[in-house]
Amino acid sequence: xxxxxxxxxxxMAGSVRAVARxxxxxxxxxxxxxxxxxxxxxxxxxxxGALQFGYCLGVGTFPFNSFLSGFISAVGSFILGVCLxxxxxxxxxxxxxxISPERAFADFLFANTILHxxxxxxxx
Amino acid sequence: MMARSGAxxxxxxxxxxxxxxxxxxxxxxxxxxLEAALGFLLVLAGAQALVPSHRLDARDLARLRAVLERPFTxxxxxxxxxVGLSSLGARVADEKAACxxxxxxxxxxxxxxxxxxxxxxxxxxxxxVTISNETRELLLAAVSEDSSVTQIFHAVGALSGFGLPxxxxxxxxxxxxxxxxxxxxxxxxxxxxxxxxxxxQADLSSIVEEIEDLVARLDDLGGVYLQFEEGIETTALFVAxxxxxxxxxxxxxxxxxxxxxxxxxxxxxxxxxETLSEAFSVARAAGxxxxxxxxVPIVIVPxxxxxxxxxxxxxxxxxxxxxxxxxxxxxxKLDQAKSVSSKATVLQQLPFTLSGDFFELNFMNVKPxxxxxxxxxxxxxxxxxxxxxxxxxxxxxxxxGITNVDLSTVDKDQSIAPKTTRVAYPAKAxxxxxxxxxxxxxxxxxxxxVNSGAELIPHQTFVRLHNQxxxxxxxxxxxxxxxxxxxxxxxxxxxxxxxxxASGTYTLYLIIGDATLENPxxxxxxxxxxxxxxxxxxxxxxxxxxxxPKPEIQHLFREPEKRPPTVVSNTFTALVLSPLLxxxxxxIKIGANISNFSFAPSTIVFHLGHAAMLGLxxxxxxxxxxxxxxxxxxxxxxxxxxxxxRMLAQKAVKxxxxxxxxxxxxxxxxx
Numbered sequence: 001x002x003x004x005x006x007x008x009x010x011x012m013a014g015s016v017r018a019v020a021r022x023x024x025x026x027x028x029x030x031x032x033x034x035x036x037x038x039x040x041x042x043x044x045x046x047x048x049g050a051l052q053f054g055y056c057l058g059v060g061t062f063p064f065n066s067f068l069s070g071f072i073s074a075v076g077s078f079i080l081g082v083c084l085x086x087x088x089x090x091x092x093x094x095x096x097x098x099i100s101p102e103r104a105f106a107d108f109l110f111a112n113t114i115l116h117x118x119x120x121x122x123x124x
Numbered sequence: 125m126m127a128r129s130g131a132x133x134x135x136x137x138x139x140x141x142x143x144x145x146x147x148x149x150x151x152x153x154x155x156x157x158l159e160a161a162l163g164f165l166l167v168l169a170g171a172q173a174l175v176p177s178h179r180l181d182a183r184d185l186a187r188l189r190a191v192l193e194r195p196f197t198x199x200x201x202x203x204x205x206x207v208g209l210s211s212l213g214a215r216v217a218d219e220k221a222a223c224x225x226x227x228x229x230x231x232x233x234x235x236x237x238x239x240x241x242x243x244x245x246x247x248x249x250x251x252x253v254t255i256s257n258e259t260r261e262l263l264l265a266a267v268s269e270d271s272s273v274t275q276i277f278h279a280v281g282a283l284s285g286f287g288l289p290x291x292x293x294x295x296x297x298x299x300x301x302x303x304x305x306x307x308x309x310x311x312x313x314x315x316x317x318x319x320x321x322x323x324x325q326a327d328l329s330s331i332v333e334e335i336e337d338l339v340a341r342l343d344d345l346g347g348v349y350l351q352f353e354e355g356i357e358t359t360a361l362f363v364a365x366x367x368x369x370x371x372x373x374x375x376x377x378x379x380x381x382x383x384x385x386x387x388x389x390x391x392x393x394x395x396x397x398e399t400l401s402e403a404f405s406v407a408r409a410a411g412x413x414x415x416x417x418x419x420v421p422i423v424i425v426p427x428x429x430x431x432x433x434x435x436x437x438x439x440x441x442x443x444x445x446x447x448x449x450x451x452x453x454x455x456x457k458l459d460q461a462k463s464v465s466s467k468a469t470v471l472q473q474l475p476f477t478l479s480g481d482f483f484e485l486n487f488m489n490v491k492p493x494x495x496x497x498x499x500x501x502x503x504x505x506x507x508x509x510x511x512x513x514x515x516x517x518x519x520x521x522x523x524x525g526i527t528n529v530d531l532s533t534v535d536k537d538q539s540i541a542p543k544t545t546r547v548a549y550p551a552k553a554x555x556x557x558x559x560x561x562x563x564x565x566x567x568x569x570x571x572x573x574v575n576s577g578a579e580l581i582p583h584q585t586f587v588r589l590h591n592q593x594x595x596x597x598x599x600x601x602x603x604x605x606x607x608x609x610x611x612x613x614x615x616x617x618x619x620x621x622x623x624x625x626a627s628g629t630y631t632l633y634l635i636i637g638d639a640t641l642e643n644p645x646x647x648x649x650x651x652x653x654x655x656x657x658x659x660x661x662x663x664x665x666x667x668x669x670x671x672x673p674k675p676e677i678q679h680l681f682r683e684p685e686k687r688p689p690t691v692v693s694n695t696f697t698a699l700v701l702s703p704l705l706x707x708x709x710x711x712i713k714i715g716a717n718i719s720n721f722s723f724a725p726s727t728i729v730f731h732l733g734h735a736a737m738l739g740l741x742x743x744x745x746x747x748x749x750x751x752x753x754x755x756x757x758x759x760x761x762x763x764x765x766x767x768x769x770r771m772l773a774q775k776a777v778k779x780x781x782x783x784x785x786x787x788x789x790x791x792x793x794x795x
Contacts, residue, residue: 037716044707048700055696059688101779102772109768113737113761117753120745 035085042081049074069122076115084108174382176511177348178392179423179446180410187395188410189214191403196222199229203240204404210247211364211411212447223251232259235266239278242285255286267294269301276302277314284321292323300330309352309362312338316365320372328373335366336378342387349393350386357405360391364408367416376418381510384419388446414445420508421446424456424501426516427482433521433642434575437488442481443503454505456483461518464496476501487520493578494522494640522573523643524580524636525549529569531650534613536562553650556629560655565614567602567649571636579608582638587612589623589630589652598622602634616656625656726770733764 031039049071056067087096087104096104180188192209193216196202202225206216216222226244231237238259245251266279267290276299283290296319303315312334319331342350342359351359370377379387392410397403413421427440443451456476462469470492476483487497496519503512531553532544547553559565567587571580581604590597598619602612630652637644687693721727737760744753 033715036714037711040707040710040714043710044703047703047706051696051700051703055700059692060686062685062687100776102776106768106772109734113757116741117744117757120741121750123745 035089038081038085042078045074045078065122065124069119073119080108080111174385175514176385176388176421176423178389180392181448184395185448188403188407191397192407196225199226199237199240201400202226203244204400206244206247208404208407211407219248223248227253235263235275235278238282242282246285260288267298269298273302273306273311273314277318280318280321292326295322296326309341309354309358313362313365316369320369332373332375338362339379349390350383351390356391356394357402359387360405360409363387364412367412371417384421385511388413388421410447414447418508419510421511422503422509424514430516431519431521432487434488437486438484439487439518440482440484450481452478454503456501456503458485459500459502462498464498491576492520494520494573519640521640521642522575524641525572525574527570527572531557532566533557534564534566536564547649550647552648556651556653558653559614559616561616561657565652567612569610582636582641584635584637585610586635588633588635591626591628591630593628594626596626616654620656627655629653726767729767730764730771733760733767736760737764
């Protein structure tokens, strides 16, 4: 009985590892370099936001406006980065007929400018 | 403070003179009643009819004369001084010198100067001058419609003063024509005075009507004063001119009695005269109000305070006009005297007797009780008198005597009969009395009017206990019972707090006082030894000092929020920057590079502009506000956008070209 459970767990663990390895190889091969760079950026933003949130949970919310502004900057940048990624992915070309990758990038920059204008206003 | 309203009381409204006061309340119409009620409320307490509040007393007259007797500087100041002094019934010190001065200083080419000279010379005795024909022509020419009212006034006055013939009718028509064009108060007043120089044959009624119009333009200040907004000088000149014209024409001026009193109050409220013209105007007004044919306000002045007593049983009054000149050819009568407290009439219809300059009445003949009395006094003798009924508050003083003073110690258990000692004022009781936990101290006395024997209830009946050692004093009030016997009882247990439980020998004083008593009493009655039950008194009784500095209040500033220690926040800052490191490592691993960087101008401008925008964000954080940032952002953003647009368009062209060539290559290999 214990052996079967252990075997099942081992199998599950093994399958999780296998899935992860499979995913990584597919990802590494199938994604364009540009998208991978963007994904790295998104990971960075995610980590920064999570760290800010953890700090706020740890030491308290004073000053609250600074925390909010930093957190919203992270979240907003993440969302805009995801939008950019969707728009410049060549596999989604069919859905974004009128929007060239350059146009998507220009939109990304413009939206980021407005976001960070508000963020800087609020950080205090 | 004072309600200002135009004295718009129409000429048709007649107001009765009140008998004994209060008559002004019966005016018809609700609005007029309201005005009368307001006026009543604001008038001096105790007086129901309007009473003059200001007049020229002896000191004011002296001041006025001092101003008027200053040496002359020019013809105008000579005129003010000479005519002003004559209005007051006085004469200039040296008339000959004055006459010479005027003759040497008059300017024959100026109508105004001639007017001053003419009027002054008319007042001075034996001062005459011959007038040349040119001067006469000049004066006659000035009396025309083309000259201002002031010029006509001066010309007519000069002609009249020099005794030269004058065509009254022409002057009158010029004056009326001119007056319809000039509406100012001063011009109208001068017109009134001009008319008083014209012949009585001329029809001066149109000018006389101006008096009523001017009265309507006066401002009522609180029902007490009436004056023009131009000031007291104008008001005084108006009074002088109005009465001069009325005397000349023989008709009573359209000024009501109360208005005359209000004008009087306003004019004579000015006690300091800055300019000679002000002094002149007040002197003219005083002269006019004391000697005209129609209205003479009188003032009833008591001699010292209006108080009588057994030592001074006579109430003495003086009757004067506005210039404090005594009027003795009058009859003064007491209409009635009422007690203020009991409202009973004590005396009626009694004449005052004239003795020297004073009118006297022996009030103590009716043996009045002490207190205050309202006297209604009326003065007769001349139909012209106004303000001749006044209310006067008279005080009757008396002397108090203390009788039946009994000091006793009462046992609380009432087992022992109280020991009573009688004391006579002003002796002191022999021996001392004790008050302690089983004995109370009691005091009773009666207060009587020494002269009449009636019982008195004065305002102040205090019992003062003074600690001989510590200087403490405690004051109690002795209250009368129903039989007007004053009683005071000291219970040590009840009165502990007032004494601060300080036992010892206290001196007992009795304090009797009242406004109507001539002999207030402070009487050391006895010594009282007071013993308090528990010895919880402080050893040295310190007087409660209320005026020491109080403990300082420290302001509590708002406490700052709790922050984490600097180590923690610095660690976190470093931690937050670590993903950036990770990002750079990942990018290098992925192989992101800038090898495709083309050095086209638009690219460079775009990157510089973008960097500038990021720098602007930092500057915004540290220094700027939103408006300035938006301004700079608009500029930088515009540049960046244009350059970026160019750059991205070039990139797009390159990309499309690359795609096309790769597609072409693919197509070629397939073939």
